[in-house]
Amino acid sequence: MADSEEAAKAFEIADATPADAEAVLAVKDQAWREAYAHLLPAEYLAGPMDGGPERTERWRGYLTPDGARRFALVHRGGRVVGFAGAGPALDEDCPAPLQLYTAYVLAEMYGTGAAHAVVERVLGEQPALLWVFEDNPRARAFYAKLGFVPDGARQLAEFRGRFVSEIRMVREPPPPR
Template identity: 40%
Template structure:
């Protein structure tokens, strides 16, 4: 698949929020009730504003666009804020639309966001596809677990860490 990557701009905020919600529906539709997605849909204006604020403040987001210019993936990484963080860099989010899974977009986003540096992330326990992808990228569970915020119905998640490619 032909695609291009570039950092997000403030003007991308609307497309990002819409694509992010669509990827949540595709990835978590079997785990979360319809009410969750209805609340997220109702909160799109606030999410758009939040993305604009983050980007304007210098919190980078990387975007992937398909051959028709449609947004098909997004990701973010930066200094983690876990008190017991195993390294400095956290992969905060990585989402691609289901129709492009397996076409290299997710890998390109990971490469652009964290390269071969040590990093960590949080992933839902019931997300085997994402876990397999992260394992292929050198991440392994480190034993740390937590429950998501109640707005996410307290779904269980665990932390995965990689020491860095070639370490």
């Protein structure tokens, strides 16, 4: 690989802190615009997607280390270009003790290994579950590479009057070595 190609793929993974909330939200909004234009209303994607000014404070709370949740960032060229977060499973019928709450990288990072590295940072090899939009073949294929399989559970998420189907995917523990 040429040096310029190697440099283009270089990234670092670091634990997130409350001070990273604005950068995380900027990545989340851009990643949603890049990945979900076919699923969500344009007016929803045009602005801050999950609330008003209080959302930064809410995310500062999410990113505060509490021993149960873990968030990590992807850095490239001095800026945040991805993130992931995991913690205790939220489902009532918990098929796994850990849940991947969120995982996004910007389109410029597709194929670099950054998404895999940041998810690995927050999950390790532990059994886990996640929810993903059913009509999101790229994400579903990515999660399948990480060992996640659909378990048959479905739910609907509403975004300004549009309902989008989500499926649950579960990863079993790796076999003993």
